[in-house]
Each structure stands twice: as structure tokens, then as C-alpha cells.
Amino acid sequence: MSEAPRDIENLIELMAKLPGLGPRSARRAVLHLIRKRGLLLAPLADAMHAVSVTARECITCGNVGTTEVCDICASEKRATGELCVVEDVADLWAMERAAVFKGRYHVLGGTLSALDAVGPEELRIPKLIARVADENITEVILALNATVDGQTTAHYIADELEGRCSVTSLAQGVPIGGELDYLDDGTISAALRARKSV
Amino acid sequence: MSEAPRDIENLIELMAKLPGLGPRSARRAVLHLIRKRGLLLAPLADAMHAVSVTARECITCGNVGTTEVCDICASEKRATGELCVVEDVADLWAMERAAVFKGRYHVLGGTLSALDAVGPEELRIPKLIARVADENITEVILALNATVDGQTTAHYIADELEGRCSVTSLAQGVPIGGELDYLDDGTISAALRARKSV
Numbered sequence: 001m002s003e004a005p006r007d008i009e010n011l012i013e014l015m016a017k018l019p020g021l022g023p024r025s026a027r028r029a030v031l032h033l034i035r036k037r038g039l040l041l042a043p044l045a046d047a048m049h050a051v052s053v054t055a056r057e058c059i060t061c062g063n064v065g066t067t068e069v070c071d072i073c074a075s076e077k078r079a080t081g082e083l084c085v086v087e088d089v090a091d092l093w094a095m096e097r098a099a100v101f102k103g104r105y106h107v108l109g110g111t112l113s114a115l116d117a118v119g120p121e122e123l124r125i126p127k128l129i130a131r132v133a134d135e136n137i138t139e140v141i142l143a144l145n146a147t148v149d150g151q152t153t154a155h156y157i158a159d160e161l162e163g164r165c166s167v168t169s170l171a172q173g174v175p176i177g178g179e180l181d182y183l184d185d186g187t188i189s190a191a192l193r194a195r196k197s198v
Numbered sequence: 199m200s201e202a203p204r205d206i207e208n209l210i211e212l213m214a215k216l217p218g219l220g221p222r223s224a225r226r227a228v229l230h231l232i233r234k235r236g237l238l239l240a241p242l243a244d245a246m247h248a249v250s251v252t253a254r255e256c257i258t259c260g261n262v263g264t265t266e267v268c269d270i271c272a273s274e275k276r277a278t279g280e281l282c283v284v285e286d287v288a289d290l291w292a293m294e295r296a297a298v299f300k301g302r303y304h305v306l307g308g309t310l311s312a313l314d315a316v317g318p319e320e321l322r323i324p325k326l327i328a329r330v331a332d333e334n335i336t337e338v339i340l341a342l343n344a345t346v347d348g349q350t351t352a353h354y355i356a357d358e359l360e361g362r363c364s365v366t367s368l369a370q371g372v373p374i375g376g377e378l379d380y381l382d383d384g385t386i387s388a389a390l391r392a393r394k395s396v
Binding site for chain 1: 201202203205206208209212213215216217218219223225226227228229230231232235238239240241242243244245246247248249250252253262263264265269286287288290291294295
């Protein structure tokens with residue numbers, strides 16, 4: 001397919017590698033960008049260049065930022081002693097949007113997976129265990145996804161940290177606004193098992 | 199929402215303006231880009247910069263390219279005398295992928311629309327009429343979308359060009375691989391009206 005000049009074809013091919021875009025939607029996006037080249041394409045090129053130069057992982061928690069130690073780890077307003085463990089940076093951002101957790105984070109960078117040969121060494125689990133000792137952590141909150149791999153990883157970490165600090169995990173149950181009729185059986189039985197008196 | 203540093207938030211906001219991406223998928227795409235900043239983010243920034251500098255519209259047909267006159271208009275292999283009229287550049291590329299039309303194109307840049315106050319002057323219709331005279335065009339093929347606005351525009355152009363050249367339009371009917379059960383009534387009745395002897 002070489003219906004467009006080489007520069008533009010090259011841009012379409014790179015855009016098609018983004019998650020959520022295929023060849024067709026990449027072509028549509030590139031045409032949109034060319035139509036708005038002053039308003040959108042040039043600023044986007046600059047923004048990408050800026051991020052490609054400045055973006056880096058926090059050496060402490062694995063969050064993405066523009067400094068060696070991320071804003072959250074560097075903030076003095078954050079409670080010490082509490083660590084929230086998440087699979088990746090998107091989950092950290094989701095927790096931050098909820099704006100209820102005032103401690104610090106630890107990004108694993110994935111989950112344990114026998115199929116994909118991901119062991120503890122491939123994740124930031126050794127670093128987590130070191131932080132628990134070094135930073136006098138009293139509580140580790142496991143905010144891992146409620147998937148099989150996520151829960152396997154949660155169990156592994158809970159075992160590793162046993163006796164070193166208290167380990168908790170997010171409650172499972174009916175989501176806010178959720179209708180029972182649309183929930184899966186697993187969620188309903190988890191919510192029933194964890195029922196509370198009102 | 200300021201869970202990420204300013205540079206990264208800025209990139210997310212710009213990405214969310216792309217067609218097909220919303221705030222959530224833009225965030226996911228940006229995290230993907232940061233994870234692959236050497237392999238994908240930096241090349242993408244360069245490719246966008248290159249296109250933002252070089253991309254321009256062909257002064258003859260409205261196609262997108264990197265030269266004043268696009269490759270198709272400049273090509274000596276293209277048949278003169280035949281013009282294929284399309285709504286926008288994406289349609290021109292779709293025609294080129296089919297690789298059956300050997301003439302040249304004319305991109306209208308939209309369709310007539312009473313609701314959106316788009317008249318002939320807002321499109322490249324005057325330029326089309328001028329080209330028909332200047333380039334000794336014998337046939338104008340209307341490859342407009344089979345929407346109400348597309349067909350209104352096709353009728354308008356056919357009226358304007360009456361007596362100056364022959365005007366044809368793409369056949370309507372059952373698409374290749376199409377199953378009658380899944381086709382809308384309009385397509386089936388158009389296909390029946392245009393039936394051919396076998």
C-alpha cells in the first residue's frame with residue numbers, strides 16, 4: 001500500500017503500533033492530524049519529543065515521571081509507612097484519581113505468570129521486600145487486578161512479607177452503581193462472603 | 199486530573215484529540231509509548247515533525263502530499279480525460295488501494311449540507327468545473343459516499359456539468375462477500391433495480 005507519500009506512510013505505520021489503533025484508524029488519525037497540522041500535529045510532535053527526552057521511571061517505586069524520584073515518592077505530604085502495590089502505572093494513576101490513598105506506591109511492572117515465564121526477579125518484588133525493611137513500612141496494601149495472575153501474585157507477596165508487616169488487599173464486592181443482574185457469579189459470591197452488618 | 203507530570207499530561211490531552219481515542223485510551227497509548235520510548239515514541243515524534251513540515255494539499259486535486267502538485271497529478275502514466283470525484287483524501291486512498299482507476303482525482307473536501315451551511319463555494323466544486331474545461335475532461339466519475347449528503351452533492355455536480363462531459367457514478371448493489379440477510383433494504387432494492395442479465 002503506497003497510496004500516500006513515504007513520510008506520511010511512515011507516520012501511518014508508526015501510529016498503527018499504538019494500542020487501540022489499527023491500520024485503518026491510524027490512517028484516519030493521520031489524515032485528521034494533517035488537516036489540523038498547525039493546531040494539533042506540530043504540538044503533538046513537540047509534546048512527544050519532550051516526553052521522549054524527559055520521561056523516566058522512578059528509581060524507588062517504578063512510577064513514570066520526569067525526575068529520578070517521582071513526585072509522589074518525593075512529596076513530604078505522603079504518609080510514610082504505607083505502601084500500595086499495583087501492577088502497572090495505569091493502575092497507580094487510577095488510584096490517584098480516586099484520591100483516597102495518602103501513602104506511597106510500588107509498581108510491580110506486571111504479574112507473576114508461569115505461562116510467560118515471569119518470576120519474582122522479573123518484577124519489582126525483591127525491591128518491594130527491601131523497601132518494607134528500609135522504609136519501616138507497617139502496612140502493604142495489595143491493589144492488584146482481580147484476575148488469576150493478579151491474585152496469584154498477591155498470594156506470593158503476602159507469603160513473602162509474612163511477619164514483616166501487615167498485608168491487606170482491596171475489598172471485593174458489588175461495584176458502586178452495579179446491578180446484581182449484570183454481575184458475574186464470582187463477584188456476587190465474593191460480595192456475599194464478605195457481607196457486613198448494616 | 200494531575201496524576202502524571204505536566205509534560206505527560208499535556209501529551210495525553212493532545213492524544214485524546216485524535217479520532218478514535220478518548221481520555222482513557224489516550225492514557226493507555228501514552229504509557230505504551232513511554233514504555234517503548236526508544237523504539238516508538240522518539241521515531242513517532244520525528245515522523246510527526248517531518249509530516250507537519252512537509253505535508254500540504256495538492257493545488258490541483260486537493261490530495262495530501264509533500265509537493266505542490268501531488269504524485270498522482272504529476273504522473274504521466276495517469277490517463278488524462280477522466281476525473282474521479284471523491285469526498286475526502288481517505289476515499290481517494292481507498293480507490294487507490296483498489297488499484298483499478300487509472301485517471302486522476304478531484305477531492306471535494308466534504309459534501310453539500312444545508313444543515314451545516316456548506317455550499318458549493320466551501321467545497322472544490324468551482325475548481326472541478328474549471329478543471330473539466332481546462333483539462334479537456336470527457337468523463338467525471340462520482341465516487342461519493344452513498345449517504346444522503348453524498349448523493350445530494352452528486353446530483354448537484356451532475357446538474358452543473360450537464361452538457362460539458364459525461365458524468366457517471368459508482369454502481370450500487372450487493373458488496374462482494376455480502377449476504378442478503380445482513381444487507382439493509384435500501385441496498386437490496388438498489389441492487390434489484392440495477393439487475394443485470396447473466
